[in-house]
Amino acid sequence: MAESASPMLIRLNDLQRQLDEVRQSKAPLETGSGGGDSMGMDARVTKLETHMEYVRKDLDAISGKLDKLVENTSQLPTKRDLTTNTFAAIGIGFAVMAIVVGGIIGGLGWIQSRVSPAPAATPVASVPAASAPAAH
Incomplete structure (x- = not known):
């Protein structure tokens, strides 16, 4: 068991161990005695009732933490957001x-x-002078 285990986890492990002990020590009940004796059943039921009180407290604590977790995660942005x-x-x-x-x-x-445009230059085309035909 890790040293940083929560008290709740340790308590649940203790309960599991105690339940295993009860299962191992459980002797079969006699049947048909007719004497009205529960043959040690009262002690076993009392022990189980005590364990159930601890289990109930642990479940209540888990439920409270789960409610807080749901509340906190509902405020986180979704993939769509x-x-x-x-x-x-x-x-x-x-x-x-x-x-x-x-x-x-x-x-x-x-x-x-805003800048005044420069006057447009007049296009000038020069035509080459015609030369006189040479005499042969």
């Missing part, structure tokens, strides 16, 4: 990126509209 939160965070990230990119594009457009 975690998935929903992950998708929400990703969606918020995309929204922030869209706002930033939109702000940059809008800001650049605003800056460009």
Whole structure:
């Protein structure tokens, strides 16, 4: 048995050991005596009733701890909650990126509209001069 075992576990082990002792010491009852004698049955029943009181107390303690465990675990996030939160965070990230990119594009457009455009250069096309045909 580990040194860090709980008192409840030790008590349950003691009860198991005592129950084994009772089972080993149990002598068969005589039948048909007609004398109205219980042949030691009262002592055995009393011992079992005493053990049942301890078992009942242990079960009540376990039940109380189980109720606390259920209450605590009901407040933990579920897998669905975690998935929903992950998708929400990703969606918020995309929204922030869209706002930033939109702000940059809008800001650049605003800056460009405030700067007066340079006059457009007139396209000039040069045509090569025609050369006179050579005489042969």
